[in-house]
Amino acid sequence: MDPILTSRIMxxxxxxxxxxxxxxxxxxxxxxxxxxxxxxxxxxxxxxxFATYVGMGLLSYHLSYWPCVAISIVAGFAVxxxxxxxxxxxxxxxxxxxPIVVMVGFLIVLEGAAAAIWSTKPRxxxxxxxxxxxxxxxxxxxxxxxxxxxxxxxxxxxxIIASLFRFTKLGLQLRASALSPEVSRLLGVRVxxxxxxxxxxxxxxxxxxxxLVASNYFTGLTPQVMDGVFAFGFIxxxxxxxxxxxxxxxxxxSIGIILQFVGDYxxxxxxxxxxxxxxxxxxxxxxxxxxxRSSVRRV
Amino acid sequence: xxxxxxTRRAAVGASTGVLAVVLSFAFASSxxxxxxxxxxxxxxxxxxxxxxxxxxxxxxPVIARAALTVVVIDVVLFATxxxxxxxxxxxxxxxxxxxxxxxxxxxxxxxxxxxxxxGAFMGVGAFAMAIWANHxxxxxxxxxxxxxxxxxxxxxxxxxLPATRLRGPYLAGxxxxxxxxxxxxxxxxxxxxxxxxxxxxxxxxxxxxxxLNFFGPGTSLLTTNxxxxxxxxxxxxxxxxxxxxxxxxxxxxxxxxxxxxNDVAAELVGVSLPRTRVVAFVVSSAYxxxxxxxxxxxxxxxxxxxYSFALSITILSLVVIGGIGTIPGALIGxxxxxxxxxVITWITNQTGLNPQGNLASQLNGxxxxxxxxxxxxxxxxxxxxxxxxxxxxxxxxVPG
Numbered sequence: 086m087d088p089i090l091t092s093r094i095m096x097x098x099x100x101x102x103x104x105x106x107x108x109x110x111x112x113x114x115x116x117x118x119x120x121x122x123x124x125x126x127x128x129x130x131x132x133x134x135f136a137t138y139v140g141m142g143l144l145s146y147h148l149s150y151w152p153c154v155a156i157s158i159v160a161g162f163a164v165x166x167x168x169x170x171x172x173x174x175x176x177x178x179x180x181x182x183x184p185i186v187v188m189v190g191f192l193i194v195l196e197g198a199a200a201a202i203w204s205t206k207p208r209x210x211x212x213x214x215x216x217x218x219x220x221x222x223x224x225x226x227x228x229x230x231x232x233x234x235x236x237x238x239x240x241x242x243x244x245i246i247a248s249l250f251r252f253t254k255l256g257l258q259l260r261a262s263a264l265s266p267e268v269s270r271l272l273g274v275r276v277x278x279x280x281x282x283x284x285x286x287x288x289x290x291x292x293x294x295x296x297l298v299a300s301n302y303f304t305g306l307t308p309q310v311m312d313g314v315f316a317f318g319f320i321x322x323x324x325x326x327x328x329x330x331x332x333x334x335x336x337x338x339s340i341g342i343i344l345q346f347v348g349d350y351x352x353x354x355x356x357x358x359x360x361x362x363x364x365x366x367x368x369x370x371x372x373x374x375x376x377x378r379s380s381v382r383r384v
Numbered sequence: 385x386x387x388x389x390x391t392r393r394a395a396v397g398a399s400t401g402v403l404a405v406v407l408s409f410a411f412a413s414s415x416x417x418x419x420x421x422x423x424x425x426x427x428x429x430x431x432x433x434x435x436x437x438x439x440x441x442x443x444x445p446v447i448a449r450a451a452l453t454v455v456v457i458d459v460v461l462f463a464t465x466x467x468x469x470x471x472x473x474x475x476x477x478x479x480x481x482x483x484x485x486x487x488x489x490x491x492x493x494x495x496x497x498x499x500x501x502x503g504a505f506m507g508v509g510a511f512a513m514a515i516w517a518n519h520x521x522x523x524x525x526x527x528x529x530x531x532x533x534x535x536x537x538x539x540x541x542x543x544x545l546p547a548t549r550l551r552g553p554y555l556a557g558x559x560x561x562x563x564x565x566x567x568x569x570x571x572x573x574x575x576x577x578x579x580x581x582x583x584x585x586x587x588x589x590x591x592x593x594x595x596l597n598f599f600g601p602g603t604s605l606l607t608t609n610x611x612x613x614x615x616x617x618x619x620x621x622x623x624x625x626x627x628x629x630x631x632x633x634x635x636x637x638x639x640x641x642x643x644x645x646n647d648v649a650a651e652l653v654g655v656s657l658p659r660t661r662v663v664a665f666v667v668s669s670a671y672x673x674x675x676x677x678x679x680x681x682x683x684x685x686x687x688x689x690x691y692s693f694a695l696s697i698t699i700l701s702l703v704v705i706g707g708i709g710t711i712p713g714a715l716i717g718x719x720x721x722x723x724x725x726x727v728i729t730w731i732t733n734q735t736g737l738n739p740q741g742n743l744a745s746q747l748n749g750x751x752x753x754x755x756x757x758x759x760x761x762x763x764x765x766x767x768x769x770x771x772x773x774x775x776x777x778x779x780x781x782v783p784g
Contacts, residue, residue: 365546
């Protein structure tokens with residue numbers, strides 16, 4: 086067997102890729118909301134967390150795994166839509182601090198409510214796939230059934246979102262209302278609905294991400310399950326540029342791989358430090374992100 | 385006319401002062417108490433005389449602010465002598481937190497930037513104080529506080545440099561990442577920070593001998609110590625508020641508000657955006673660190689779990705609820721923080737919730753979150769800002 090396939094480097098790359106697609110998904114969901122409404126959603130981790138509790142809670146009512154996943158995603162759409170209608174609607178055009186503060190408040194309310202209803206005890210989600218690494222010639226190879234599933238799911242979500250935006254009339258309307266709400270309204274696009282839809286999609290993507298994260302045997306589902314992942318996802322989105330979905334995914338995957346090496350060769354405590362360093366350095370070099378085309382702000 | 389009014393005020397002040405001293409000595413139980421009482425009254429009267437002069441407020445605002453600070457410190461320090469120990473420790477916690485809040489309030493209110501990491505900056509100060517005290521056991525408290533302020537400012541500068549080019553959401557996200565990373569940072573410097581268990585101060589902050597003599601024998605250690613830490617915290621908070629009030633009104637403060645309202649216009653009139661932004665960020669971090677170091681002093685120990693991301697959000701909530709960019713707002717927030725645990729316990733008792741239950745343990749976060757959202761949606765100026773707004777409106781309605 087080729088020794089390169091079972092080397093430490095290869096296993097780090099593959100492990101990093103598995104984490105990286107998750108960061109990329111979180112970054113993508115942040116970009117979706119940012120592009121459509123100009124708001125950085127700090128509750129982007131907590132809203133899907135809540136939806137996942139609702140959906141996966143049905144497991145204890147003898148519902149099987151896949152229907153629960155579907156219900157979770159629908160709950161995610163609902164949470165996103167309701168949040169946009171009730172909380173966010175009044176915040177458009179306000180100083181940029183206002184939505185940040187409101188969404189941070191929503192984050193702690195959701196985490197508090199989830200802990201009050203379902204307790205802070207980690208809840209293990211049944212994992213439909215094995216997490217044991219594949220063996221090549223008796224040596225572990227950095228992938229398992231579950232991580233392959235994780236990567237395939239993430240790529241599928243990315244492809245679905247991309248084709249929705251690129252190839253459908255709905256996607257065109259979504260892009261138009263983000264680009265120029267007034268002209269779109271003039272041309273008959275229901276801009277309000279498009280904004281709601283943007284939040285629904287974003288929370289739906291977030292719910293898929295949360296299920297992937299919480300299916301990990303070591304974390305389980307907790308009210309704070311997405312806090313750390315959100316931080317990495319935000320770093321990925323900021324490094325890539327909040328305007329760029331492709332940038333979000335690429336930098337999410339790159340950061341995942343870099344951090345896997347850091348965790349393996351240094352210390353697990355250093356992971357978040359290096360992530361912070363990447364963020365600080367990249368923001369100093371390019372404050373609007375590496376993949377954003379225009380960096381000039383209109384006055 | 386003005387001169388005679390000033391003379392009259394001075395005469396009234398002097399005679400009231402003399403009267404106060406005479407009365408103190410006549411009625412106090414001992415010479416010591418009489419000296420303390422007359423000192424308190426003379427400072428109070430002198431301050432009030434300065435404060436009531438409209439002319440002084442207009443021509444020498446710094447002196448007027450100093451007078452206000454001295455009067456407030458004077459009254460509150462005097463009051464701590466009579467307060468029970470738990471009131472004093474609440475007062476100390478409130479004073480320490482109000483310094484932190486003032487820093488964030490200044491950053492957000494004056495320069496329009498937002499930080500979700502001030503809990504971590506508070507932790508920087510708290511640990512700097514504890515580490516310093518453990519390495520220099522005999523060093524005076526003031527030096528420890530100064531070390532904490534300098535470390536907080538240095539950390540703020542480090543993170544603030546990229547902040548000079550960042551706009552709201554990016555800066556908020558970066559400070560959030562810092563807050564989340566803070567516990568890992570502490571673990572990385574295990575040998576200094578004491579790991580998960582944190583650090584103890586080598587000696588508790590005890591009042592000096594003359595003050596203990598003043599209390600007389602038999603006063604419990606708890607009473608004297610809580611009074612002493614409260615006095616330190618209030619004194620330091622007074623100075624911090626005095627500096628901030630002047631900074632708000634200074635050229636730098638005006639430049640910051642201009643940046644907040646229109647950064648292009650600010651640059652046009654020659655305000656350096658990067659420098660002003662970084663100054664605001666560094667000041668806010670230094671204030672957070674100062675509040676944190678006082679907290680170490682009050683608790684006599686520091687634990688890494690205190691300075692979690694949740695604390696950063698609590699700080700933000702308190703600033704918003706109190707009123708962003710207002711000085712009274714920071715005080716209101718500090719008081720809310722000091723009494724929030726008692727209020728939560730009261731609510732739990734009144735509603736008959738199981739205090740160990742899920743809901744009771746989450747009540748603090750849920751209530752702060754709801755208040756934060758409600759304030760931002762319905763009264764974005766917070767308590768202090770709304771009160772000021774209402775007062776201005778009423779004043780405008782009255783003709784003449």
